[in-house]
Amino acid sequence: MSTTSVLGGVVKRREDPALVRGKGLFVDDLKVAGLAHVAFVRSPLAHAKIKSIDTTAAIAMPGVLAVYTAAEVNHLGPLVAQVAVGKLRPLLADGVVKHVGEAVAMVVADNRYQAADAAEAVEVDYEALPAIVDLKEALSDKAKVHDDLDSNVLITWEAGPWGNAEGIAETQEKIKAAKEQEGAVVVSLEMVNQRLIPTAIEPRSVVADWNSGYERFTVHSSTQIPHALAGALAKTFGLASNAVRVIAPEVGGGFGCKLNVYNDEVLVCFASQQLGRPVKFTETRRESPNSTIQGRGWIGTATITGTADGEILGFELVGIADMGAYTQNFTVAIPFLGTFVGSGQYGFPTYWKIDCVTTHTMTTDAYRGAGRPEAMYYLERIVDAYARKIGMDGADVRKRNFIPAEAFPNAVSPIGFAMDTGRYNENLEALVALPAYADMLAERDAARAEGKLAGFGLSSYVEVCGFGPSALTGLGFSWSAYGLPSAFNGSGLVRVNPDGTATVIIGTGPSGQGHETTWAQIVAEQLGMSVDQIRVTHGDSAESPFGVGTFGSRSAAVDGSATYEAALKVKDKASKIAAHMLEASESDIRFEAGGAHVAGSPESAVPWSEIALRAYQPHTLPEGMEGGLEAHAIFSPGNATWPFGAHAALVEVDADTGDVRLRRYLTMDDCGNVINPMIVDGQLHGGLAQGVGQAMFEEAIYDDDGNLLTTSLMDYLLPTAADLPNWELHRTVTPSNVNPLGVKGIGEAGTIGSAQTIVNAVVDALSPLGVEHVEMPVRPRRVWEAIQAAKGGN
Amino acid sequence: MEVSLTVNGRAVQSDVEPRTLLVHFLRENLNLTGTHVGCETGYCGACTVMVDGRTAKSCTLLAVQADGRDITTIEGLAVNGELHAVQEGFWERHGLQCGYCTPGMIMSAVGLLQENPDPTEDEIRHGIEGNLCRCTGYHNIVKAIEYAAARLQGKTPPPAEWEEVSA
Numbered sequence: 001m002s003t004t005s006v007l008g009g010v011v012k013r014r015e016d017p018a019l020v021r022g023k024g025l026f027v028d029d030l031k032v033a034g035l036a037h038v039a040f041v042r043s044p045l046a047h048a049k050i051k052s053i054d055t056t057a058a059i060a061m062p063g064v065l066a067v068y069t070a071a072e073v074n075h076l077g078p079l080v081a082q083v084a085v086g087k088l089r090p091l092l093a094d095g096v097v098k099h100v101g102e103a104v105a106m107v108v109a110d111n112r113y114q115a116a117d118a119a120e121a122v123e124v125d126y127e128a129l130p131a132i133v134d135l136k137e138a139l140s141d142k143a144k145v146h147d148d149l150d151s152n153v154l155i156t157w158e159a160g161p162w163g164n165a166e167g168i169a170e171t172q173e174k175i176k177a178a179k180e181q182e183g184a185v186v187v188s189l190e191m192v193n194q195r196l197i198p199t200a201i202e203p204r205s206v207v208a209d210w211n212s213g214y215e216r217f218t219v220h221s222s223t224q225i226p227h228a229l230a231g232a233l234a235k236t237f238g239l240a241s242n243a244v245r246v247i248a249p250e251v252g253g254g255f256g257c258k259l260n261v262y263n264d265e266v267l268v269c270f271a272s273q274q275l276g277r278p279v280k281f282t283e284t285r286r287e288s289p290n291s292t293i294q295g296r297g298w299i300g301t302a303t304i305t306g307t308a309d310g311e312i313l314g315f316e317l318v319g320i321a322d323m324g325a326y327t328q329n330f331t332v333a334i335p336f337l338g339t340f341v342g343s344g345q346y347g348f349p350t351y352w353k354i355d356c357v358t359t360h361t362m363t364t365d366a367y368r369g370a371g372r373p374e375a376m377y378y379l380e381r382i383v384d385a386y387a388r389k390i391g392m393d394g395a396d397v398r399k400r401n402f403i404p405a406e407a408f409p410n411a412v413s414p415i416g417f418a419m420d421t422g423r424y425n426e427n428l429e430a431l432v433a434l435p436a437y438a439d440m441l442a443e444r445d446a447a448r449a450e451g452k453l454a455g456f457g458l459s460s461y462v463e464v465c466g467f468g469p470s471a472l473t474g475l476g477f478s479w480s481a482y483g484l485p486s487a488f489n490g491s492g493l494v495r496v497n498p499d500g501t502a503t504v505i506i507g508t509g510p511s512g513q514g515h516e517t518t519w520a521q522i523v524a525e526q527l528g529m530s531v532d533q534i535r536v537t538h539g540d541s542a543e544s545p546f547g548v549g550t551f552g553s554r555s556a557a558v559d560g561s562a563t564y565e566a567a568l569k570v571k572d573k574a575s576k577i578a579a580h581m582l583e584a585s586e587s588d589i590r591f592e593a594g595g596a597h598v599a600g601s602p603e604s605a606v607p608w609s610e611i612a613l614r615a616y617q618p619h620t621l622p623e624g625m626e627g628g629l630e631a632h633a634i635f636s637p638g639n640a641t642w643p644f645g646a647h648a649a650l651v652e653v654d655a656d657t658g659d660v661r662l663r664r665y666l667t668m669d670d671c672g673n674v675i676n677p678m679i680v681d682g683q684l685h686g687g688l689a690q691g692v693g694q695a696m697f698e699e700a701i702y703d704d705d706g707n708l709l710t711t712s713l714m715d716y717l718l719p720t721a722a723d724l725p726n727w728e729l730h731r732t733v734t735p736s737n738v739n740p741l742g743v744k745g746i747g748e749a750g751t752i753g754s755a756q757t758i759v760n761a762v763v764d765a766l767s768p769l770g771v772e773h774v775e776m777p778v779r780p781r782r783v784w785e786a787i788q789a790a791k792g793g794n
Numbered sequence: 795m796e797v798s799l800t801v802n803g804r805a806v807q808s809d810v811e812p813r814t815l816l817v818h819f820l821r822e823n824l825n826l827t828g829t830h831v832g833c834e835t836g837y838c839g840a841c842t843v844m845v846d847g848r849t850a851k852s853c854t855l856l857a858v859q860a861d862g863r864d865i866t867t868i869e870g871l872a873v874n875g876e877l878h879a880v881q882e883g884f885w886e887r888h889g890l891q892c893g894y895c896t897p898g899m900i901m902s903a904v905g906l907l908q909e910n911p912d913p914t915e916d917e918i919r920h921g922i923e924g925n926l927c928r929c930t931g932y933h934n935i936v937k938a939i940e941y942a943a944a945r946l947q948g949k950t951p952p953p954a955e956w957e958e959v960s961a
Contacts, residue, residue, distance in 0.1 A: 009959030012885060019893030020881040020900065022828015022868030029827035113813065201832045201840055201928050202894040252830070252894025253928050285833035512892030512929045524961065531961035678888050678956050685931030686891060713837035713926065721919040721932035750931075 007525035010678040013517045014531070024250040027205035027222045028282045035207070036065055038268060038281035039115035041105040041122045042290065043097035046131035046360040046706020047145075050095050050104065054123040058107060061121060063114035065275055068106045070094035073270055079263045079328065080232050082481045086154040086327030086358055087146045091263045091270075097126070098145065098325035099361050100708055101290020103263060108271050108279060131360040131706035135299055135320040138357040145325060145358045152357045154323055155332050159339040160351040161416025171349045171414070175314030178305045178349075184313070187386045188303040192775050193374045195297035195322065195700035196693075197289045197716050198367045200511070202252020204292055208268040209278035217244045217269055224254040224509040225261075225549030230541040231482035232261040233269055241483065248539035254511035255690065256366035257292045259551040260329040261482070264291065289711050294700055295367020297322035298335070298374050300354070302382035310392045312348045312401045317378050320355045324363035331365050332356045333476050338371030340464040343414040344379045345424040345644055347403045350414040360706045366551060368690050369751040372463055380459040380756040384763070385772065394458045394760075395432050398646075399425050402460075409737050410639075419462070419642040420736045420744075423670070427732045428460055431646045431668035436728055440650040440664050448768070453653040454663075455765025459646065459757040465745035466557030466641035466738070467548075479548070487636060488554065491545040492563025494523055494570045495630035498616045500594075500609030502529060504536045506563060507547010508555045512686075513747065514679040518556060519563055521675055522741070526567035527574070528591030529608060545632050553643070553745030556675060561739040562635035569631035577611050577629075580622045641736045641744035645669035647753040651761040658784030660696060660762055666728045667753065672736040672744035680746045685727050687750020693719045694751075695758035697777050717777075766790065797861040801826070802870025810857045817841045819857035820867060828868035828897045832926070839925030842898035842905075843867050849905035851898075851924075868897035871904065879945040880904050880938070887954060889938030891929035899925045903939045912943055 018024045055067040070092045078088035093104045105122050109115035132138050132145055138152040145152050160171040179186055206221040223229050230246040251258060264281045271279040283291055300319025306312040321335040335354040343350035387397040402424040403411050410418045431437060440456055447454035468477050470487035478487050493505040504519050520534040538544060547559065571591060578596035579586040588599045595607040614620045618627035650664040665688060674680050697717040701709045710716040735742030755776060762778045763771060769790040774783055798807045801824060808823055820826045832840035834853050841853040844866035871878040880903045883889060890896040899922060906913060906921035913921060918939045927935060944951040
């Protein structure tokens with residue numbers, strides 16, 4: 001797209017003036033008269049019987065309005081989940097706790113200090129039981145996490161191709177034959193893809209207000225899915241969907257952890273109904289890791305079988321994924337999403353088997369990338385190990401095995417999904433051709449020549465984004481469990497107001513993605529308005545058309561496309577009005593510079609304000625035309641989108657301390673057409689930081705008894721500005737063929753492409769010592785130990 | 795306990811519980827909700843404000859410790875509606891996404907530039923180490939502070955990595 005066009009050009013964000021002034025309104029900022037505050041009593045044990053709960057002292061404390069336990073709320077539970085495979089979460093623990101931090105009782109008081117004091121005064125008598133934390137132990141079923149489930153294995157995802165037992169058997173047969181082939185090279189590694197704590201800087205917060213006169217809930221929540229939450233609450237309380245209004249105001253980061261329905265969201269509604277007051281719960285950072293979902297948590301063995309000259313004949317991943325104690329929104333579907341991209345950009349036979357096991361830990365669910373970073377980690381680590389083993393350049397091995405450009409559009413991956421568009425070789429070649437690529441290799445070699453440990457890492461990746469097609473609802477990708485039997489289609493409403501400004505209302509739930517700017521660009525381009533004339537609102541289940549929410553890099557591809565189509569409908573009607581006003585043919589009407597004119601005669605222009613005024617005064621319209629100037633569209637894509645790219649990293653390792661420094665990071669991403677390059681690059685920056693965070697710093701650590709040891713930001717390390725380089729970003733543009741904007745999505749690319757790039761670089765740095773593998777996060781002690789072990793020391 | 799302090803140039807007197815955190819006092823008593831709470835332990839920096847002209851994390855200060863002090867919050871940074879150069883830099887260089895860490899990040903950057911008006915990239919990165927951002931990967935925050943540093947010194951800011959279209 002041309003950069004002189006509003007669509008495809010940089011427009012500064014319309015969100016920012018309020019946010020840089022401290023005037024953005026987040027949930028915890030709301031001032032509501034009569035607001036009561038919640039604090040939870042949480043389990044200190046991973047697995048225990050609750051012998052008794054004594055709330056008498058707490059209830060007698062100043063300001064305390066109520067203390068609730070399971071008995072009062074059981075009729076509303078368990079917590080609804082979209083993919084309800086496994087044990088659903090009780091709203092409050094009923095006789096037994098299954099993970100540290102599980103909510104046992106809820107205290108409501110006049111202010112947050114009183115609520116916290118009273119929560120301390122609730123006496124719970126526990127009888128500790130053994131906890132299962134280790135994934136292999138869980139898989140063995142020697143002891144069960146839930147007595148009423150048949151097995152700790154909740155579901156097993158097997159793919160290659162998915163859902164085709166015969167095909168899978170054939171794939172396994174092919175791989176077996178390949179292994180038996182003479183000269184076959186087999187490379188295998190067991191690797192951990194550790195648990196992560198998403199850590200949006202805004203802790204989750206929810207305010208519920210039941211109005212008994214209107215018989216309606218108004219709920220403000222820091223959620224990515226306002227409509228789904230409204231549906232879930234309506235279902236839970238037996239209300240019509242229009243009796244619950246959920247508003248997601250500014251949301252301070254989501255990354256998937258706010259793509260969920262939480263027990264506290266149900267419980268504050270319950271308390272508000274009981275007490276006749278608005279009720280708020282805001283997580284503390286310390287409780288957040290055990291009250292908000294975590295992500296990843298896999299162990300797996302990846303195996304590549306290939307020839308000595310770089311032809312890969314098969315890839316296998318056999319692993320275990322940690323679901324935690326209770327299933328929430330998508331829990332078991334996350335590894336399933338990983339299978340979608342299990343064969344990456346490659347065409348070789350691929351076999352996947354992931355057992356989803358339950359443990360006495362916090363629930364896992366979608367965290368930025370959600371299954372896809374795990375998939376790319378295993379695949380691209382083992383492709384790299386294979387290239388190293390046969391002594392071939394990593395880029396050459398990848399290119400040799402990519403699905404060729406001729407197979408597109410709609411190339412079918414070995415996993416069995418048709419992928420929209422792709423030019424994998426061209427993309428990687430573009431990365432390799434960058435002067436920076438050669439420079440990074442030269443810098444590595446120069447550092448090595450000085451006796452330093454320096455490494456260069458590479459990874460390609462493919463994603464599946466833009467959910468989604470109606471065809472996928474059968475696979476769980478819908479909000480059917482919340483009483484909303486809709487596919488993950490997009491929606492958008494465009495209204496030209498009587499003064500000639502426009503209001504765009506969308507059902508997304510952004511948390512920093514810049515939708516108010518991007519959507520204004522989409523509409524401005526179609527209507528020939530300035531971006532300043534357009535106000536975009538979102539995140540209100542009562543005000544906006546039904547919306548699926550913001551996750552899975554879906555908003556622009558799906559809701560953006562719907563909004564584009566709504567804008568076209570408005571334009572179509574406005575063309576008729578303008579043609580009538582200008583006494584011209586409708587096909588000659590052009591929209592530009594804030595109004596309409598006849599092609600070739602810009603001096604004939606009528607401004608939007610005049611067109612709009614007519615629309616709202618129907619007697620001035622062409623005969624038979626309805627009044628008003630707005631349109632709504634639903635967009636159902638024919639397929640998901642499949643963004644892709646290739647990343648490279650340069651690291652240096654301190655041989656004495658094991659400290660890893662990330663020196664440079666270079667990308668060649670392809671997210672299809674770009675609406676606002678500044679915002680797209682920003683999404684990549686943040687996604688990269690989270691992937692690098694996983695590779696280098698972050699790890700949710702449970703001890704053997706199921707205690708989470710990383711509940712503060714001192715123990716759970718996030719990357720700081722001093723840990724990261726400037727990102728060197730480049731892109732190829734391969735438009736998607738499944739939506740009119742040709743966009744693919746960019747929210748997760750940085751994360752999906754990066755962790756393995758970093759670890760590949762670290763292994764490259766240590767390879768002169770003979771190191772073949774280091775687990776994430778590559779923190780100094782672990783790297784130092786790997787160096788010592790390679791040197792034969794201990 | 796009685797406290798009297800100056801907040802964004804205005805004298806404030808209030809009766810607070812001794813255990814009230816400064817950040818809660820600002821947010822709940824004074825309705826200055828631009829100062830955010832991210833961790834309650836001083837690690838994330840979302841609650842950063844100026845106390846007597848120096849940055850401080852208001853989640854680890856008590857309101858009573860602010861007695862007699864001069865506090866500036868994000869709401870007090872713009873003068874007569876005109877954005878401070880750091881606020882402008884964050885807007886100009888896409889230094890924010892969700893905006894939650896932003897007020898604290900901006901206050902830290904203001905503090906950094908007071909002490910070091912012309913920082914190197916490395917000095918900027920270390921200077922804001924006490925503020926965590928989960929959205930931006932810091933790249934554009936660094937650019938935003940470079941922009942502000944130039945503006946505050948009356949210099950032309952380094953060019954953006956993009957050209958804006960007229961919208």
